Amino acid sequence: MTLQLLNTLRDQNPIVFNIANFVTVQDVANGLNALGASPIMSAEVQEAESMVQIAGAVCINMGTLTTQQVNQMAVVGKLANQYHKPVVLDPVAVGAVPYRKQVALDLLDKFSVDVIRGNAGEIAALADIDWQAKGIDAGAGQGDVVEIAKRCAQQFNCCVILSGPTDVITDGKRVAKVANGTPLFQLHVGSGDLLSSIVAAFAAVSPTAIYDAAQVACVVLAGAGELVASQMTAARPATFAIDLIDRLSLVSVQEIQAIAKLN
Amino acid sequence: MTLQLLNTLRDQNPIVFNIANFVTVQDVANGLNALGASPIMSAEVQEAESMVQIAGAVCINMGTLTTQQVNQMAVVGKLANQYHKPVVLDPVAVGAVPYRKQVALDLLDKFSVDVIRGNAGEIAALADIDWQAKGIDAGAGQGDVVEIAKRCAQQFNCCVILSGPTDVITDGKRVAKVANGTPLFQLHVGSGDLLSSIVAAFAAVSPTAIYDAAQVACVVLAGAGELVASQMTAARPATFAIDLIDRLSLVSVQEIQAIAKLN
Amino acid sequence: MTLQLLNTLRDQNPIVFNIANFVTVQDVANGLNALGASPIMSAEVQEAESMVQIAGAVCINMGTLTTQQVNQMAVVGKLANQYHKPVVLDPVAVGAVPYRKQVALDLLDKFSVDVIRGNAGEIAALADIDWQAKGIDAGAGQGDVVEIAKRCAQQFNCCVILSGPTDVITDGKRVAKVANGTPLFQLHVGSGDLLSSIVAAFAAVSPTAIYDAAQVACVVLAGAGELVASQMTAARPATFAIDLIDRLSLVSVQEIQAIAKLN
Structure with missing residues (x-):
């Protein structure tokens, strides 16, 4: 993994096409923009092919899915495969809602x-x-989160990021862990959504090394949050969210490198 | 009414299922989360039963209704009755738009x-x-807002919160008033939406004493806003919204108790 | 152009009906509200006529269009013409997505x-x-942005605001330029959406002098942003967005007049 990918992202300003969770969509757009990517959201299947073509990567978030959106997800996913654009899937609440699990498996x-x-x-x-x-x-x-993540990665032949206090990243064989972060991420709705879209942004500038891109995304977001939290004196979730987006704009490779807890 | 319900809410972390106003949905989710509840939003009727089952209460907000969403509201409302989950209705703009009044009456x-x-x-x-x-x-x-609120409560056999500079809470017989607050609530879009969802959160942890839960919700939100406003030197609506969410996370029963204007 | 229109807007508190971009809708609502207008968003065609009737102006934003929403846009646009309410169109991404260009031309x-x-x-x-x-x-x-804006205005027989580091406003004959602003507008998603809705707010209180209203809208928003940026020491996009909404609430005609770069 090389954190230089953050500078690459800022140089290339990749377009990330999001099928978004409408709860957190503005935060995600602002976070992507602050980091140095260019967000675009679309809900209309008739423009799916154009959106995939102009995008560097696609992030499909199931957070507020509808039947119509699920149809769009299927079309966009296939188009992304066809145009060789990396795809990130965020299977929001599939552990709590059986219908969502079925939708995710179908996709x-x-x-x-x-x-x-x-x-x-x-x-x-x-x-x-x-x-x-x-x-x-x-x-x-x-249960062992590393084993769970590996099994999921093997089953779907992809990278898996099982995020939490420690993020586990695996391609089914290799495993990396990112131990940066702050409990404040839990107090702000949409931290996971933002991570998924940031993973897509890094995948867009590193399409042949997705496992590396996933690690960089986790370290950059968790590290930026940790830097913000280190300067806060109380658990202020809304202030944290604002400062986090500011920090995504300002943080340097060197600052992240200095605190990265990756193994 | 007992403000201890705030601690109960934080202990139990109830899931509040929101059929949301998309204008204010992120603020509402963050406000609920900061307070100590767990927000979930859904727009798909096929997952309605799961959502109602996992939820402690339901908040139905008509703020940006569509025909599709109105159908979902009807299904979710009936399911909530069936599963004995408290339901809060926020009839946004029914006073200005005849179509919305008809929808609300139908629901x-x-x-x-x-x-x-x-x-x-x-x-x-x-x-x-x-x-x-x-x-x-x-x-x-x-017209007398107390009489208006009572008549509405009697007609629909429920509690009514008529919110404003003074909130009026009534079950059709008893009446309570909460005189806390700040004019800054008017400067931020979605204060009412947030209150409705917070009422649902308190109802989730006090399903057999809804009238009490409604009062606590009003005092906690209005009181938190008042505490924030007392430290501001100018009318900064966006800063107010950020500080309000922070305060919902930090405020204690004692702080609210000390300023509560309830009668 | 007279900046007194800002005070008129605050006195009249016009309702602005937005067919919104769901990515930025909360920011737009809060910005309108802070400025002194009253935002209302609707996604349901059955309430279109009521919404147009109660509104002082309409802003149609194509940012996250769907087939359903495009149908609503057509109905609302025709109703706005019929009721003589000013209409602002924000043709988001028509330069990048052919489908959107076709939709815009159809509308x-x-x-x-x-x-x-x-x-x-x-x-x-x-x-x-x-x-x-x-x-x-x-x-x-x-290409010359002034010529581009003029040609567009002539083609569609309307005012055009081509916004950027310098905003170009034209009715096809006359041309004004607003050179206020800050690069921070580019770091926050939705600055353009907010401008479009603010143009609608000023048009609502100046329906017979739209060209003037458009200029005032540009100067007020760009000027408010410039005032905010002048007090920031680093590029903090989220803090900028918060401070911008605060400033829209607080800024006076005199403050804008003092820095206006309009020619």
Whole structure:
């Protein structure tokens, strides 16, 4: 992994096409923009091919799916495969809602994804491992998160990011862990959505080394959050969110390198 | 009413299922999360039953309704009744838009709600009392807001919160008033939406004492806003919104108790 | 042009009906509200006539269009013409996505607009002039932006705002330029959407002098941003967005007058 990818991203300003969660879409757009990528959101299948063509990568977020959006996801996923654009899937709440798990499995059957990014409850659900997910949150489960992530990656032949206090990144064989972060990420809705879209941004500028791109994305976001939290004196979730986006704009490779806890 | 319900909410972290106003959805999600609840938003009727089952309460917001969403509201409302989950209805702009009033009346005919939360123009419209509502705002009317709220509560056999500079809470017989707050709430779009969802969060942890839960919700939100405003030196609506969410995360029962103006 | 229109707007508190971009809708609503207007968003065609009737102006934003929304846009545009309410069109990404260009041209064929507000890539596309747009961004093109804006205005018989580091405002004959602003506008997603809705707000209180209203809108927003930026020591895009909304609430005619770079 090389953190220089952050500078590459800023130089190339890749377009990231998001099928978005409408709850967090503005934050995600602003976070991508601050980092140095160019976000575009679309909800209309008739412009799917143009959107895929102009994009460097696609992020499909199931956070507020509808039947119509699921149809769009299938079309966009296939087009992304056809045009060789990296695809990130965020399977929001598949651990808590059976309908969503079925939708995710159907989509994963229709097109290939490069990265699945979810919390422990979501990744366990896709890997068919018991876990007590809670709504959009990871919930509490027994089990080795590394093994869960590896099994999911092997099953869908992709990278998996199982994010949490420590992010686990795996391609099914290799495993990396990012131990940066702050509990404040849990207090702000959409931290996971932002990570998924940032993974897509790094994948756009590193399409032949997705496993590396995934690690850089985790270190940059978790590291930026850690830097912000280190200067806060109380748990202020909204201030954290503002400062996080500011920091994504300002943070340097050197600052991230100095605190990176990657192994 | 006991403000200890705030600690109960934080201990139990109830899931609040919102059929949301897309204008304010991120703020509402962040506000609920900061307070100690767990927000989940869904727009797909096929997952309605799962969502109701995992939720502690449901908040149905008409702010940006569509035909499709109205159908979902009817299904979700009936399911919530069936599973005995409290339902809060926010009848946005029913005082200004006849179509919305008809939708609200149809919904209220199809399922029972525990709380209706609206401004004076909205509550008057549901109670069929003349009032000059203005768009999403309360507008100006003659008439006794306590009587209007009581009549609405009696008509729909539920609690009513008629919110404004003073919030009026009534179950049709008893009446409570919360005089906390700040004019800054008017400068930030979505203060009412946030209140409605916070009412649902408190109802989730106090399903057998909804009238109490409604009062606590009003005091906590209005009190938190008042505490924030007391430290501001100019009318900065965006800063107010950020500080409000921070404060919802930090505020203690004791702080609210010390300033509560409830009678 | 008279900046007194800002005080008129605050006195009249016009309702601005937005068919919104869901990415930026909360920011736009808060910005309008802070400025002194009253935002209302609707996605349901059945309430279109009521919404147009209560509104002082309409802003149609193509940012996240769907087939359903395009139908609503056509109905709302025609109703706005019928009720003589000013219409602003924001043709987001028509320079990058052929489908969107076709939608915009179809809409412009169905009803009259008072103002088209877009970046150089978008305005060039509508005027059928070559330009390299990039996603939602202006991209890079050769050509005289004044000539491009004029040609577009002549073609659609309306005012055009071609916004960028310098905003060009034209009715096809007269041309004004606003040189206020800050590069921070580019770092925050939705600056253009906010400008379009603010143009609608000023048009609502100056329906017989749209060209003037357009200039005032540009000067007020760009000026407020410039004032905010002058007090910042680093490029913090999220802080900029918060401070911008605060400033829209607080800024006076005198403050804008003192820095206005209009010619």
